[in-house]
Amino acid sequence: QKEVEQDPGPLSVPEGAIVSLNCTYSNSAFQYFMWYRQYSRKGPELLMYTYSSGNKEDGRFTAQVDKSSKYISLFIRDSQPSDSATYLCAMSAGYGNKLVFGAGTILRVKS
Amino acid sequence: GAVVSQHPSWVICKSGTSVKIECRSLDFQATTMFWYRQFPKQSLMLMATSNEGSKATYEQGVEKDKFLINHASLTLSTLTVTSAHPEDSSFYICSARDSEGSGTGELFFGEGSRLTVL
Numbered sequence: 001q002k003e004v005e006q007d008p009g010p011l012s013v014p015e016g017a018i019v020s021l022n023c024t025y026s027n028s029a030f031q032y033f034m035w036y037r038q039y040s041r042k043g044p045e046l047l048m049y050t051y052s053s054g055n056k057e058d059g060r061f062t063a064q065v066d067k068s069s070k071y072i073s074l075f076i077r078d079s080q081p082s083d084s085a086t087y088l089c090a091m092s093a094g095y096g097n098k099l100v101f102g103a104g105t106i107l108r109v110k111s
Numbered sequence: 112g113a114v115v116s117q118h119p120s121w122v123i124c125k126s127g128t129s130v131k132i133e134c135r136s137l138d139f140q141a142t143t144m145f146w147y148r149q150f151p152k153q154s155l156m157l158m159a160t161s162n163e164g165s166k167a168t169y170e171q172g173v174e175k176d177k178f179l180i181n182h183a184s185l186t187l188s189t190l191t192v193t194s195a196h197p198e199d200s201s202f203y204i205c206s207a208r209d210s211e212g213s214g215t216g217e218l219f220f221g222e223g224s225r226l227t228v229l
Contacts, residue, residue, distance in 0.1 A: 006154075008152070036220075041202075041223070041225065042222055042223065043115075043117070043204050043206075043220040043221050043222045043223045044155070044204070044220045045220065046218070046219075046220075088154060088155070098145070098157050098160065099145075099157070099218065101154040101155045101156075102154060103153065103154045104153075104154050
């Protein structure tokens with residue numbers, strides 16, 4: 001079993017839809033949770049960062065962490081074609097510890 | 112946000128040659144940099160952790176004699192793929208953490224370097 005599981009998709013939605021991206025994990029020591037967006041042939045860019053459980057909102061993006069279920073989510077509201085990319089979840093047991101990435105979910109937003 | 116620059120963005124080389132990839136933190140100091148490899152449609156796999164002034168820490172299964180890492184300054188780490196073979200063709204990405212940051216654990220990634228070995 002992988003430490004972090006993420007459905008690779010692709011996930012195809014119409015413009016304006018609410019997108020839900022999810023990851024599950026098995027290591028209860030993870031405390032830092034991140035979502036990265038990666039466009040083709042580019043390096044990942046950090047979208048959202050959360051520590052421990054709870055919700056965090058930034059514009060159209062909301063990140064949720066449920067440590068009891070070992071489940072994290074990223075919601076994108078009013079999705080745009082420019083949101084089409086691969087979304088990677090990543091997590092770490094502590095500051096400075098290595099990041100473990102999910103496989104990434106390919107998202108396609110159709111106009 | 113902070114900027115991490117990688118060079119070259121892409122390189123094509125012949126089998127058996129060595130290739131050096133540079134990773135620079137442009138506006139912050141980084142005592143620790145990380146090197147990842149990403150194969151098509153797969154996630155990033157950590158290869159090694161590069162520590163300024165000391166030896167790199169390699170992940171299990173990564174040959175340290177093949178992937179030489181040097182972190183000679185607080186703003187520069189290099190990855191040298193020695194005696195490259197076609198199976199080494201991949202997208203190599205570095206990341207760096209601001210040494211004087213707020214401790215959030217945020218990593219800044221370079222744009223990646225695509226290596227093709229013929």
